[in-house]
Amino acid sequence: MTNTRYTVAIHVLTLLAYAGPEALTSEFIAGSVNTNPVVIRRILAGLREAGLVRSQGGPGGGWQLLRAPEAVSLLDVLRAVDTEASFPLHATPPNLACPVGRSIQAILTGHFRTAQAAMERELARVSLRDLLEDVKAQPA
Amino acid sequence: MTNTRYTVAIHVLTLLAYAGPEALTSEFIAGSVNTNPVVIRRILAGLREAGLVRSQGGPGGGWQLLRAPEAVSLLDVLRAVDTEASFPLHATPPNLACPVGRSIQAILTGHFRTAQAAMERELARVSLRDLLEDVKAQPA
DNA sequence: CCAAATCGAAACCATCATGGTTACGATTTG
DNA sequence: CAAATCGTAACCATGATGGTTTCGATTTGG
Numbered sequence: 546m547t548n549t550r551y552t553v554a555i556h557v558l559t560l561l562a563y564a565g566p567e568a569l570t571s572e573f574i575a576g577s578v579n580t581n582p583v584v585i586r587r588i589l590a591g592l593r594e595a596g597l598v599r600s601q602g603g604p605g606g607g608w609q610l611l612r613a614p615e616a617v618s619l620l621d622v623l624r625a626v627d628t629e630a631s632f633p634l635h636a637t638p639p640n641l642a643c644p645v646g647r648s649i650q651a652i653l654t655g656h657f658r659t660a661q662a663a664m665e666r667e668l669a670r671v672s673l674r675d676l677l678e679d680v681k682a683q684p685a
Numbered sequence: 686m687t688n689t690r691y692t693v694a695i696h697v698l699t700l701l702a703y704a705g706p707e708a709l710t711s712e713f714i715a716g717s718v719n720t721n722p723v724v725i726r727r728i729l730a731g732l733r734e735a736g737l738v739r740s741q742g743g744p745g746g747g748w749q750l751l752r753a754p755e756a757v758s759l760l761d762v763l764r765a766v767d768t769e770a771s772f773p774l775h776a777t778p779p780n781l782a783c784p785v786g787r788s789i790q791a792i793l794t795g796h797f798r799t800a801q802a803a804m805e806r807e808l809a810r811v812s813l814r815d816l817l818e819d820v821k822a823q824p825a
Numbered sequence: 826c827c828a829a830a831t832c833g834a835a836a837c838c839a840t841c842a843t844g845g846t847t848a849c850g851a852t853t854t855g
Numbered sequence: 856c857a858a859a860t861c862g863t864a865a866c867c868a869t870g871a872t873g874g875t876t877t878c879g880a881t882t883t884g885g
Contacts (some may be wrong), residue, residue: 649816677735680784
């Protein structure tokens with residue numbers, strides 16, 4: 546998880562929620578995120594596979610949110626972009642002739658999963674609607 | 686957090702705990718991790734700064750754990766290697782002229798911190814002693 | 826007191842992920 | 856039919872990562 550796709554995905558979805566039923570073009574969205582439209586389309590393509598948004602070509606086309614903002618959690622978005630959110634193990638497998646090397650991966654996998662689950666539980670508690678409220682509550 | 690240093694650090698510390706008072710050389714440790722001794726020394730240098738281990742040059746030298754295994758948690762190790770464990774924000778700052786772009790970073794920072802804290806709470810519950818027990822409990 | 830062992834650290838490298846960019850075809854709308 | 860928009864492949868620059876070599880400094884033990 547060194548990449549910014551998760552953050553961009555949340556940003557874009559919040560923007561779509563903010564826009565309501567109106568379709569937004571990747572060019573417009575790229576203007577808010579401050580990047581290239583192709584980058585936006587790449588990320589939105591993943592969100593579309595997950596059933597969160599739909600796209601339409603041609604004039605007047607663009608992207609729309611498919612669910613109510615309160616029905617999309619930050620965990621849903623994480624799953625949709627599914628960028629490795631957990632801890633990677635060794636670059637090359639450890640030495641199996643060593644008692645520690647032999648067992649450490651299985652042991653760590655369990656503990657990492659537990660920690661990851663706790664994080665996901667928190668992400669599941671926040672929805673796009675919460676973000677929208679935060680955005681609208683902002684001064685001037 | 687795309688790097689494997691956290692996993693390697695835990696592996697190495699578990700090995701030192703396993704070895705007890707005996708000093709282990711970076712070459713020996715590299716044999717268990719299955720990598721280059723310099724990589725091990727690099728990671729151990731960070732753990733030494735954090736006060737977790739000490740090193741000694743010369744024949745008979747090597748690395749030793751400075752604390753009791755039950756006094757070192759996985760969170761302590763994470764802090765010691767301090768590789769970015771959280772979610773990165775945008776690659777380039779969002780457009781401040783957009784209501785969403787203007788506020789999204791501050792909003793997300795808060796939610797990410799909460800999620801991260803939940804994860805760290807779990808990591809704090811596991812110590813090197815727990816790992817050692819898991820290693821020793823392993824069959825044949 | 827010397828030889829060997831070990832760490833410390835810099836320098837360099839190959840590989841890969843990432844984000845950005847260009848380009849162009851396909852589709853859809855009006 | 857023309858313009859807008861998406862879809863996607865291809866390519867690129869950049870930076871992080873893990874590995875490797877090298878050599879000096881320190882320490883130990885004989």
